[in-house]
Amino acid sequence: DTQMTQSPSSLSASVGDRVTITCRASQRISSYLNWYQQKPGKAPKLLIYAASNLQSGVPSRFSGSGSGTDFTLTISSLQPEDFATYYCQQSYSTPPTFGQGTELEIK
Amino acid sequence: QVQLQESGPGLVKPSETLSLTCTVSGGSISSYYWSWIRQPPGKGLEWIGYIYYSGSTNYNPSLKSRVTISVDTSKNQVSLKLSSVTAADTAVYYCARDRGYYDSGTYYVGMDVWGQGTTVTVSS
Numbered sequence: 001d002t003q004m005t006q007s008p009s010s011l012s013a014s015v016g017d018r019v020t021i022t023c024r025a026s027q028r029i030s031s032y033l034n035w036y037q038q039k040p041g042k043a044p045k046l047l048i049y050a051a052s053n054l055q056s057g058v059p060s061r062f063s064g065s066g067s068g069t070d071f072t073l074t075i076s077s078l079q080p081e082d083f084a085t086y087y088c089q090q091s092y093s094t095p096p097t098f099g100q101g102t103e104l105e106i107k
Numbered sequence: 108q109v110q111l112q113e114s115g116p117g118l119v120k121p122s123e124t125l126s127l128t129c130t131v132s133g134g135s136i137s138s139y140y141w142s143w144i145r146q147p148p149g150k151g152l153e154w155i156g157y158i159y160y161s162g163s164t165n166y167n168p169s170l171k172s173r174v175t176i177s178v179d180t181s182k183n184q185v186s187l188k189l190s191s192v193t194a195a196d197t198a199v200y201y202c203a204r205d206r207g208y209y210d211s212g213t214y215y216v217g218m219d220v221w222g223q224g225t226t227v228t229v230s231s
Contacts, residue, residue, distance in 0.1 A: 001168075030213075031210070031213070031215070032215060034217045034218070036218075042223075043201055043203075043221035043222060043223055043224050044152065044201075044218070044221060045221070046217050046218060046219045049208050049215055049216075049217035049219075050208060050210045050213075050215040050217075053208065053210055053215075055217070055219065087151065087152060089152075089218075091215060091216045091217065094165055095154050095167040095168065095169075096142075096154045097154070098151055098152040098153070098154075099151070100151050101151050101152075
C-alpha cells in the first residue's frame with residue numbers, strides 16, 4: 001500500500017493566518033492526490049482533487065500544490081469555519097489510502 | 108442534488124456479519140463507482156472497497172476475505188457486508204460517490220459526495 005504521511009498532526013492558528021499542511025507519499029503518485037476537510041461528527045468533504053484543482057463550491061482561499069511525493073494544502077486566510085481536521089488521500093493505486101489527518105485548532 | 112444515506116444495525120455481535128445499505132437519492136446510481144469507507148473512533152479513514160453500477164468490485168486487500176459489496180440499481184442502493192466482525196470493526200461507516208475528473212488529459216478520481224455516516228459497534 002502507498003503510505004501517506006501528513007505534517008503536522010495538529011496545528012494551532014488564529015483567524016486570518018496563512019496555514020500550510022504537508023502530505024508525503026511513500027512512492028511517487030504523480031498528481032493523484034485529494035484533500036478533504038472533516039468537522040466533528042460530520043462526513044469528510046472534498047476540497048481539492050488532482051493535487052491542485054478546487055472542487056466546485058470550495059472557497060478560493062484553499063489551494064493545493066505538489067506532484068510526485070510531496071504535496072501541500074494552503075489556506076490563505078483562516079476563517080472560523082475552517083477549524084477542522086484535514087486529510088490527504090492518494091488515488092494513484094489500490095487501495096486508496098489516507099493520511100493520518102491534521103487537526104487545525106483555534107489559537 | 109445527490110444525497111447518500113447509510114442505514115443498518117448499530118450493534119453487531121462478535122463473529123457475526125455487519126450489513127449496511129447506502130441509498131442514493133436525487134440522482135442515478137448509474138455511471139459511477141460507489142465506495143465504502145470507515146473511521147474507527149478517534150482515528151483516521153480507511154477505504155473498504157468500491158463497486159461500479161454494473162457490479163464490478165474492488166476491495167481493500169486487508170479486508171478482502173471478509174467483504175462483499177453489492178448494488179441494486181432498481182432500488183438505487185449499494186450494500187456492504189462484513190463477516191466475522193470483531194471489536195476492531197467498530198467504526199463510523201460511510202458510503203461515498205467516486206467522481207471522475209479530467210485535468211490536462213489525465214483522469215482523476217475523488218470522493219465528491221458522502222453520506223452522513225452510520226456508527227456500528229461490535230459488542231456482545
